[in-house]
Amino acid sequence: MPTIRDFWLSMKSVLRCARQIINAELEPLNLTSAEGDILFHLLTDNDGLTQEKLTERLDVGKAPVSRTVDSLVGKGYVKRVRHPNDARAYRITLTEKAVDIGASIENAYNGVYEIVKRGIPEAEFERLAVLLNRVAGNLHAAEVKK
Amino acid sequence: MPTIRDFWLSMKSVLRCARQIINAELEPLNLTSAEGDILFHLLTDNDGLTQEKLTERLDVGKAPVSRTVDSLVGKGYVKRVRHPNDARAYRITLTEKAVDIGASIENAYNGVYEIVKRGIPEAEFERLAVLLNRVAGNLHAAEVKK
DNA sequence: CAATAATAGTTGCCTTAGCAACTATATTAT
DNA sequence: ATAATATAGTTGCTAAGGCAACTATTATTG
Numbered sequence: 001m002p003t004i005r006d007f008w009l010s011m012k013s014v015l016r017c018a019r020q021i022i023n024a025e026l027e028p029l030n031l032t033s034a035e036g037d038i039l040f041h042l043l044t045d046n047d048g049l050t051q052e053k054l055t056e057r058l059d060v061g062k063a064p065v066s067r068t069v070d071s072l073v074g075k076g077y078v079k080r081v082r083h084p085n086d087a088r089a090y091r092i093t094l095t096e097k098a099v100d101i102g103a104s105i106e107n108a109y110n111g112v113y114e115i116v117k118r119g120i121p122e123a124e125f126e127r128l129a130v131l132l133n134r135v136a137g138n139l140h141a142a143e144v145k146k
Numbered sequence: 147m148p149t150i151r152d153f154w155l156s157m158k159s160v161l162r163c164a165r166q167i168i169n170a171e172l173e174p175l176n177l178t179s180a181e182g183d184i185l186f187h188l189l190t191d192n193d194g195l196t197q198e199k200l201t202e203r204l205d206v207g208k209a210p211v212s213r214t215v216d217s218l219v220g221k222g223y224v225k226r227v228r229h230p231n232d233a234r235a236y237r238i239t240l241t242e243k244a245v246d247i248g249a250s251i252e253n254a255y256n257g258v259y260e261i262v263k264r265g266i267p268e269a270e271f272e273r274l275a276v277l278l279n280r281v282a283g284n285l286h287a288a289e290v291k292k
Numbered sequence: 293c294a295a296t297a298a299t300a301g302t303t304g305c306c307t308t309a310g311c312a313a314c315t316a317t318a319t320t321a322t
Numbered sequence: 323a324t325a326a327t328a329t330a331g332t333t334g335c336t337a338a339g340g341c342a343a344c345t346a347t348t349a350t351t352g
Contacts (some may be wrong), residue, residue, distance in 0.1 A: 297348100299346100299349090301345085305341090309333105309334085309339105313334085316329100318327100319326100
């Protein structure tokens with residue numbers, strides 16, 4: 001029977017290691033993992049996401065999204081354009097420079113995913129994802145109720 | 147089939163929510179979650195752990211452990227005593243004050259664990275823990291090899 | 293035994309992220 | 323239409339953790 005300590009250890013370890021691997025892969029591109037996360041999302045959804053949408057999909061608050069987008073703009077990977085139908089919002093879109101390195105970024109993330117799944121049968125992994133989602137839901141419900 | 151994005155979302159969400167719940171429970175005791183993590187470990191292993199051991203068990207670097215222990219010493223929850231057999235190391239032990247609130251701390255962590263497992267049959271949860279451990283191992287191996 | 297290497301901690305600097313307070317625009321209700 | 327409220331973002335402050343460089347003790351090895 002797993003203890004809570006073991007459970008946390010695994011959880012923390014997974015996220016930390018994954019981030020370190022991503023950081024190492026992106027370093028030559030002068031990108032951090034937080035920046036990579038955003039680019040990775042924009043690469044599939046590249047008709048332009050608002051920062052609001054990014055906070056949803058990345059499960060990160062709007063403050064860090066704002067700052068990371070700042071940094072990406074500074075590095076020339078992303079453009080902030082006012083949303084045509086809502087003057088409060090921006091549309092964040094990739095620049096040429098970002099599209100050019102798109103494949104490297106996707107490789108980095110997909111590579112980590114391969115490592116994660118290594119040696120785990122498809123069906124088992126699917127089960128894992130479902131259970132994790134359940135756990136996330138449990139905690140979210142508890143937090144809100146509180 | 148789960149995408150890497152969904153998988154990360156769940157993972158991040160679990161850790162974030164859990165930490166927020168712990169923070170909320172510990173706030174009345176004037177403790178942060180990082181401090182709580184250490185106290186929780188000392189409560190079961192309370193013949194005194196070195197900071198080195200704490201870094202292992204918490205999966206956190208020695209720098210943050212050093213600073214968090216500092217802070218716990220400052221708040222009077224923990225004592226740093228030189229290790230009798232090794233003048234480099236400390237033994238970190240709980241004070242009376244910490245023992246007094248021990249039950250509250252354990253309740254906080256066990257409560258979160260209850261929430262995590264809610265609605266998941268024992269055997270399933272055990273499976274989840276095993277798989278997570280496997281994933282952690284995969285990533286760790288990949289990181290070291292690199 | 294002296295020199296080198298390993299271990300335990302500390303400190304400075306940086307990244308990531310949360311919260312709260314703020315601005316500016318949109319929406320809703322009276 | 324005006325007032326109240328909600329939404330999109332920004333900024334300041336703080337918590338948490340990583341990395342690298344440092345000190346001070348062991349351990350190892352020639």
